[in-house]
Amino acid sequence: MTNNKAETNNGALMAFLVVAIGLVPVSSVVSAEWLRITILVVAILGISTVSFFLLRNVKRRQANGD
Numbered sequence: 001m002t003n004n005k006a007e008t009n010n011g012a013l014m015a016f017l018v019v020a021i022g023l024v025p026v027s028s029v030v031s032a033e034w035l036r037i038t039i040l041v042v043a044i045l046g047i048s049t050v051s052f053f054l055l056r057n058v059k060r061r062q063a064n065g066d
Contacts, residue, residue: 010057013050020046 023043030036 010054013054013057017047017050017054020050 020043023039023046027036027039027043030039
């Protein structure tokens, strides 16, 4: 993967991470309990998934010597 493409990929992942973290305070405003739990579960899954891929990209770049 080229360096420019890797930076674009990391930028997109960071944008998704910001959105996932932003869902947490939104869930406190929602009055329906089932919707609050659903939003929190989606946020937790999103944060975990994006963090995994970001760490994988960092390890890959370190292995390539970038």
